[in-house]
Amino acid sequence: MTESRPDKYMGQALKRKEDPRFITGTGQYTDDFVLPGTLHAAMVRSPYAHARITNIDRSSVDGMPGVVAVLTGEDVQAAGIGPIPVGWLLPDLKVPAHHAVAQGEVNHVGDIVAVVVAETRAQAEDAAALLAVDYEALSSVALGSAALAEGAPQVHDDVPGNVAFQWEIGDEAALNEAFNRAHKTVKVQLRNHRLIPNAIEPRASLAQFSPASREYLLYTTSQNPHIHRLILAAFVMGIPEHKLRVISPDVGGGFGSKIFQYQEEVIVLLAAQKLGKPVKWTARRSESFVSDMQGRDHESVAELAVDDQGKMLGLRVNTVANLGAYLTLFAPAVPTYLYGTLLNGVYKFPAVHARVTGVVTNTVPVDAYRGAGRPEATYLIERTVDVMAHELGMDPAEFRRINFIQPDEFPYQTPVALVYDSGNYEPALDKALEMMHYQELRAEQERMKGTGKILGIGLISYLEACGLAPSALVGQLGAQAGQWESSLVRVHPTGKVELYTGSHSHGQGHETAFPQIAADELQIPIEDIDLIHGDTGRMPYGWGTYGSRSAAVGGSALKMALGKITAKAKKIAAHLLEASEEDVEHEGGVFRVKGAPSQSKTFFDVALMAHLAHNLPEGMEPGLEATAFYDPKNFVYPFGTHIAVVEIDTDTGVVRLRGYGCVDDCGPLINPLIAEGQVHGGIAQGAGQALWEEAAYDEDGNLLAGTFMEYAVPRADDLPHFQTDHTVTPSPHNPLGVKGIGEAGTIASTAAVANAVMDALWHECRIKHLDMPYTSEKVWRAIREARGGMGQAADD
Amino acid sequence: MNVTVTVNGKAYTRDVEPRTLLVQFLREDLGLTGTHVGCDTSQCGACTVHLNGDAVKSCTVLAVQADGMSVTTIEGMGTPADLHPLQAGFWEKHGLQCGFCTPGMIMSAAELLKHNPDPSEEEIRHHLEGNYCRCTGYHNIVLAVRQAAGALRAAALAEQAADD
Numbered sequence: 001m002t003e004s005r006p007d008k009y010m011g012q013a014l015k016r017k018e019d020p021r022f023i024t025g026t027g028q029y030t031d032d033f034v035l036p037g038t039l040h041a042a043m044v045r046s047p048y049a050h051a052r053i054t055n056i057d058r059s060s061v062d063g064m065p066g067v068v069a070v071l072t073g074e075d076v077q078a079a080g081i082g083p084i085p086v087g088w089l090l091p092d093l094k095v096p097a098h099h100a101v102a103q104g105e106v107n108h109v110g111d112i113v114a115v116v117v118a119e120t121r122a123q124a125e126d127a128a129a130l131l132a133v134d135y136e137a138l139s140s141v142a143l144g145s146a147a148l149a150e151g152a153p154q155v156h157d158d159v160p161g162n163v164a165f166q167w168e169i170g171d172e173a174a175l176n177e178a179f180n181r182a183h184k185t186v187k188v189q190l191r192n193h194r195l196i197p198n199a200i201e202p203r204a205s206l207a208q209f210s211p212a213s214r215e216y217l218l219y220t221t222s223q224n225p226h227i228h229r230l231i232l233a234a235f236v237m238g239i240p241e242h243k244l245r246v247i248s249p250d251v252g253g254g255f256g257s258k259i260f261q262y263q264e265e266v267i268v269l270l271a272a273q274k275l276g277k278p279v280k281w282t283a284r285r286s287e288s289f290v291s292d293m294q295g296r297d298h299e300s301v302a303e304l305a306v307d308d309q310g311k312m313l314g315l316r317v318n319t320v321a322n323l324g325a326y327l328t329l330f331a332p333a334v335p336t337y338l339y340g341t342l343l344n345g346v347y348k349f350p351a352v353h354a355r356v357t358g359v360v361t362n363t364v365p366v367d368a369y370r371g372a373g374r375p376e377a378t379y380l381i382e383r384t385v386d387v388m389a390h391e392l393g394m395d396p397a398e399f400r401r402i403n404f405i406q407p408d409e410f411p412y413q414t415p416v417a418l419v420y421d422s423g424n425y426e427p428a429l430d431k432a433l434e435m436m437h438y439q440e441l442r443a444e445q446e447r448m449k450g451t452g453k454i455l456g457i458g459l460i461s462y463l464e465a466c467g468l469a470p471s472a473l474v475g476q477l478g479a480q481a482g483q484w485e486s487s488l489v490r491v492h493p494t495g496k497v498e499l500y501t502g503s504h505s506h507g508q509g510h511e512t513a514f515p516q517i518a519a520d521e522l523q524i525p526i527e528d529i530d531l532i533h534g535d536t537g538r539m540p541y542g543w544g545t546y547g548s549r550s551a552a553v554g555g556s557a558l559k560m561a562l563g564k565i566t567a568k569a570k571k572i573a574a575h576l577l578e579a580s581e582e583d584v585e586h587e588g589g590v591f592r593v594k595g596a597p598s599q600s601k602t603f604f605d606v607a608l609m610a611h612l613a614h615n616l617p618e619g620m621e622p623g624l625e626a627t628a629f630y631d632p633k634n635f636v637y638p639f640g641t642h643i644a645v646v647e648i649d650t651d652t653g654v655v656r657l658r659g660y661g662c663v664d665d666c667g668p669l670i671n672p673l674i675a676e677g678q679v680h681g682g683i684a685q686g687a688g689q690a691l692w693e694e695a696a697y698d699e700d701g702n703l704l705a706g707t708f709m710e711y712a713v714p715r716a717d718d719l720p721h722f723q724t725d726h727t728v729t730p731s732p733h734n735p736l737g738v739k740g741i742g743e744a745g746t747i748a749s750t751a752a753v754a755n756a757v758m759d760a761l762w763h764e765c766r767i768k769h770l771d772m773p774y775t776s777e778k779v780w781r782a783i784r785e786a787r788g789g790m791g792q793a794a795d796d
Numbered sequence: 797m798n799v800t801v802t803v804n805g806k807a808y809t810r811d812v813e814p815r816t817l818l819v820q821f822l823r824e825d826l827g828l829t830g831t832h833v834g835c836d837t838s839q840c841g842a843c844t845v846h847l848n849g850d851a852v853k854s855c856t857v858l859a860v861q862a863d864g865m866s867v868t869t870i871e872g873m874g875t876p877a878d879l880h881p882l883q884a885g886f887w888e889k890h891g892l893q894c895g896f897c898t899p900g901m902i903m904s905a906a907e908l909l910k911h912n913p914d915p916s917e918e919e920i921r922h923h924l925e926g927n928y929c930r931c932t933g934y935h936n937i938v939l940a941v942r943q944a945a946g947a948l949r950a951a952a953l954a955e956q957a958a959d960d
Binding site for chain 1: 813815823827828829830831832833834835836837839840842869870871873874875876879883886887888890892893894895896897898899902917918920921922924925926927928929930931932933934935936937938
């Protein structure tokens with residue numbers, strides 16, 4: 001315990017404690033686990049977007065090498081397995097049953113029709129490919145607005161008109177009044193197209209069942225193992241929760257896609273129970289494309305009104321949100337409470353009103369994907385704000401500046417329910433403008449006119465709500481879960497410490513950041529502290545990692561548990577020092593008597609005595625261990641300004657992302673290295689949507705981008721060097737003052753890059769708006785058309 | 797059929813199905829799970845290893861094609877106590893988050909540095925276009941490779957000086 005330690009770990013850019021295993025190839029991901037006698041499952045997936053299953057001929061795979069079993073929807077029903085529930089209910093929500101294996105009808109390409117279990121993966125896949133299934137194809141629909149059209153194919157009989165919900169927020173009368181006195185209004189139709197998360201580790205699950213104890217073990221790729229355990233045990237399998245242990249080991253990225261309860265997890269548990277052997281399934285990437293929950297997919301109309309001073313008066317939004325074939329865990333919340341409530345942005349809007357229609361279609365379900373609703377809101381606001389700035393002839397930065405909520409106005413009640421905790425938007429804007437030499441860029445933009453290259457500068461000022469969430473509030477809004485977090489701190493007799501959290505790290509660096517918090521509180525070296533997560537058998541209850549909640553909620557729970565440890569430790573130290581507790585201070589790594597610095601006890605002395613219990617204060621329980629549950633009082637509200645710079649070749653339409661700079665404010669940083677890394681990755685994902693990525697379906701629901709050959713994930717040579725900086729405005733309501741930074745980059749960058757492309761096209765040829773992604777073909781055509789359709793017929 | 801492959805300096809003989817991919821052979825037959833599979837179309841590069849010294853995507857090589865050849869995987873690059881400069885570079889520059897693409901990234905970058913000891917940012921980005929990372933935005937990966945390149949050049953100079 002005498003090792004040297006810095007005065008403060010929080011705020012230091014420490015190398016990550018978890019990295020040695022990853023850089024030496026000794027990380028342990030789900031597919032790396034091997035249990036003796038494991039069988040392998042392969043899914044038979046629907047090639048149709050919508051069809052009735054008329055026959056499954058099990059005999060078609062009889063006698064094939066290694067085949068052990070074929071499971072169908074009938075077997076799932078016979079086993080009493082329930083449908084996968086929705087975790088967030090809205091008023092009058094229509095919820096079509098989502099079965100682990102289809103029961104009579106398939107509703108999207110990739111829906112699971114049957115399962116083949118065999119001794120090897122190759123044998124299972126061979127047989128799955130040959131299993132004879134007869135379908136009667138039904139008419140299908142893929143686009144949200146098309147599903148709402150008169151006479152559109154019905155996806156589910158129990159969802160009339162394909163409308164799962166209708167939802168609205170804001171004062172419509174006040175908004176109409178604001179528009180009546182507007183000096184100018186703009187109206188923009190926006191499509192926020194669908195994305196596929198594509199974490200690089202495909203999903204995988206390995207299940208084991210012990211008949212004697214009737215206990216299940218599930219290794220699975222999860223961002224929230226307790227949520228999986230709760231849903232699987234209580235809702236789907238109908239078994240006691242403690243009979244299912246869910247381990248989510250190293251997980252290769254999630255971005256939301258590993259939050260949800262998936263069909264395959266139910267299937268391997270059922271198969272392991274029925275067959276008495278462990279059963280494993282690992283997704284092929286081609287399966288990920290048609291089975292991982294997808295993101296975004298909004299069609300919106302936005303209208304913005306301003307007065308004659310350029311002050312914003314109101315925003316009117318009408319959105320059709322495509323939910324896909326089934327409603328999954330958080331699906332109803334994403335385009336409503338994580339979107340509609342964010343539509344005020346960073347501006348002083350007197351009125352905002354939004355109407356959202358949630359629609360089912362014959363496509364893969366849509367749920368939370370990095371940012372979840374907030375990128376959609378930011379894109380809508382910031383794109384519309386730029387259209388208005390262009391039409392007013394105002395600089396986009398100045399138009400934003402005059403409309404910002406001011407720092408003395410917090411907490412700030414918006415017209416769409418949220419109360420912003422803290423903010424100071426102008427310094428982040430100024431810092432970003434300076435960082436990117438904004439005025440020089442504008443001058444360069446002018447100079448480049450007529451050169452065959454056009455420069456676009458895209459600027460956005462975002463705000464997001466994260467740190468999910470105050471439990472009572474989300475309960476009122478329909479959440480079927482709490483949103484607090486827990487932490488257990490266990491001090492061993494030697495003074496070494498294990499931290500347990502319900503948060504889960506799948507790239508976010510918790511194994512470093514959480515010990516940084518603890519090392520400061522306990523005043524011991526960080527080397528003496530380890531974080532344990534991802535195992536329902538070891539941790540207290542928790543709700544996992546999504547919504548940028550780990551630092552703000554999980555970190556706060558940890559801070560509270562640490563407070564209990566230090567309070568008890570101080571009592572023990574005072575007792576050992578024969579001093580009153582008030583006279584003992586905890587500084588420089590030791591407990592000492594004020595004014596008598598020679599009398600001190602180390603953390604080790606205290607930890608040892610807590611366990612030996614030879615000399616403890618009268619009535620004190622032995623041990624040094626504490627659990628805390630933290631329920632946040634509000635969301636936290638990170639913000640910032642991002643600036644993207646693109647260059648467009650007018651002859652080819654090729655868009656090059658030339659530069660990117662941002663200033664984010666997520667409160668105090670626990671580890672700047674990790675925080676910056678989160679921003680970098682977020683920028684790349686958001687830029688990917690603006691420029692390349694699209695989960696394109698044809699109108700019948702066939703996924704046209706079904707592999708990495710058609711779906712363009714950003715590569716190293718697509719992206720520039722990023723410039724990042726931050727301002728610090730602490731959250732006033734959590735004990736660390738931290739906000740969240742996991743999603744901010746993505747929330748901001750799609751809109752920033754889109755605005756950059758449209759800034760270029762506005763300056764070159766007055767194009768008001770184009771939908772993303774800005775492929776070279778789309779940009780080239782738009783430029784040609786805007787210039788008067790020169791040569792279009794000949795080229796077509 | 798029998799194949800004999802030398803992996804990280806040790807010869808292994810195994811009876812494999814002809815369709816067994818090199819990556820399956822490494823992961824399933826030899827238990828070397830540091831090499832990962834991220835796609836089925838040879839785009840993502842998570843499975844990159846060295847085959848007779850050249851970087852290959854081991855999901856696109858049959859185990860039987862590697863018969864008699866030598867393979868280096870991430871497990872053969874270095875240990876926590878004795879890291880390869882690329883491993884150290886990725887650690888120091890935060891060139892990884894979830895770690896899933898990292899082994900392939902390191903193996904691919906090692907090939908670059910073998911042929912180009914002082915690559916520019918542009919050359920690094922171009923070389924790594926066959927390796928997907930969804931977490932880092934590649935920013936810190938570029939920094940990690942540059943740092944490793946510097947360390948390797950310094951080590952080579954020191955070795956040369958010792959020889960002189």
